[in-house]
Amino acid sequence: MQQQLTDVRERMIVALDFSTMDEVKKCLEPLSGHIRYVKVGMELAYAEGPAIVSYLKEQGLKVFVDLKVHDIPNTAKGAMKSLARLGADMVNVHAAGGVAMMAAAREGLELGTAAGAARPLLIGVTMLTSTGMQTMNQELAIPGSVEDVVVHYAMMTKQAGLDGVVASPLEVPMIKQAAGESFVTVTPGIRPLGTDQGDQTRITTPEQAFRLGSDYLVIGRAITGAKDPAGVWQSIVAAVEADRA
Ligand code: C5P
Numbered sequence: 001m002q003q004q005l006t007d008v009r010e011r012m013i014v015a016l017d018f019s020t021m022d023e024v025k026k027c028l029e030p031l032s033g034h035i036r037y038v039k040v041g042m043e044l045a046y047a048e049g050p051a052i053v054s055y056l057k058e059q060g061l062k063v064f065v066d067l068k069v070h071d072i073p074n075t076a077k078g079a080m081k082s083l084a085r086l087g088a089d090m091v092n093v094h095a096a097g098g099v100a101m102m103a104a105a106r107e108g109l110e111l112g113t114a115a116g117a118a119r120p121l122l123i124g125v126t127m128l129t130s131t132g133m134q135t136m137n138q139e140l141a142i143p144g145s146v147e148d149v150v151v152h153y154a155m156m157t158k159q160a161g162l163d164g165v166v167a168s169p170l171e172v173p174m175i176k177q178a179a180g181e182s183f184v185t186v187t188p189g190i191r192p193l194g195t196d197q198g199d200q201t202r203i204t205t206p207e208q209a210f211r212l213g214s215d216y217l218v219i220g221r222a223i224t225g226a227k228d229p230a231g232v233w234q235s236i237v238a239a240v241e242a243d244r245a
Contacts (some may be wrong), residue, residue: 008210008240013037013064013090014018015162015188015220019047021055028059030230031223036060039218053086062089064186064218070094073101077108080122084112088120089214090186092166095124095153102160123186124157126150127168129202147171151178158183168202169209169217176213188218192236195222206236207243 014035018024024044028035043068056063065088066069069079076093083091093105106122113119126152127136136142142149152183153230154175155202162185167175172185191203198221210218219236 001107003118008237008244009034009036009039010062011210011216012206012236013039013186013218014064014155014223015039015041015218016044017041017220017224019043021052024048024052024055027224027229030228031233032059034230034233035061037216039064039066039068039220042068051088061218064088064090064092064216064226066092067166068092069105070097071101073104073181076101077104077111080105080108081112084109084120085114090123092125093162094122095126095157095165097157099160099195102157102162106161109205115155121163121184123164123166123184124160124162126153126157126171129189130169147174151175152184154179163164164215165217168204169204169212169214172209172213184215185213186216186218187214188220190217190219190222192222192239195226206240210240211243 016024016027018027025166040052040057040063053063053065061169065083070093080091093102102124109119109122113215123181127146136146150167150171151174154176157165158179164186166186168189169187172187175185187209189203190206190209191197193205197203206217223229223232224228
């Protein structure tokens with residue numbers, strides 16, 4: 001299904017990491033008519049509630065509601081039912097919740113999706129990119145390398161019937177090799193050439209991320225923090241299209 005999205009603008013998700021509707025409106029103003037897909041994280045969702053999703057949908061945008069659900073299967077199922085009713089296009093859970101929780105989440109999502117409407121994409125978060133090998137081995141008591149655990153979590157996610165995972169673009173080739181080309185990858189950690197790395201470590205440019213096989217890119221501050229957000233957006237689209245030509 002994802003491979004049908006030939007327009008790269010449908011595959012670049014702008015992270016709206018703000019806490020008020022006013023900030024969102026200010027951010028969207030110059031980007032209106034350019035961007036197609038946005039991400040609402042915990043900061044914005046907890047501050048503005050479901051109204052923010054309705055507002056963004058009314059603007060004609062697709063919405064990834066990034067709440068990283070992680071709870072007992074029955075609660076995860078209920079959470080997904082509510083999220084589907086909000087009209088989200090993409091939602092996620094922590095793969096660490098296990099196969100039963102992820103399968104229940106998918107069931108909830110199907111129950112909440114209106115008849116005839118497309119079910120939101122359901123994505124698993126593998127190992128958070130902020131978790132390094134030492135933290136994973138010593139604090140979480142999970143042995144092995146982060147890469148092996150990411151692939152293991154991706155396979156669990158697939159087994160539970162989810163559509164794909166959130167991962168670093170650098171992990172995409174091994175995930176696709178293990179789980180198949182059609183298994184969706186959503187990748188943050190994107191930095192166009194010349195932009196500030198910030199707190200991200202395993203970063204790539206948008207062109208590299210698509211070349212590595214990412215299906216969706218999540219881009220935040222490089223666009224939302226720019227003096228000319230529409231200009232940055234257009235230069236990213238141009239660079240990606242030139243790279244794919
Ligand atoms: O500003 P920046 O491009 O770094 O924003 C990346 C977005 O992706 C943020 O909303 C962040 O919460 C999210 N994210 C991430 N790493 C993950 C999962 C989500 O950076 N592993």
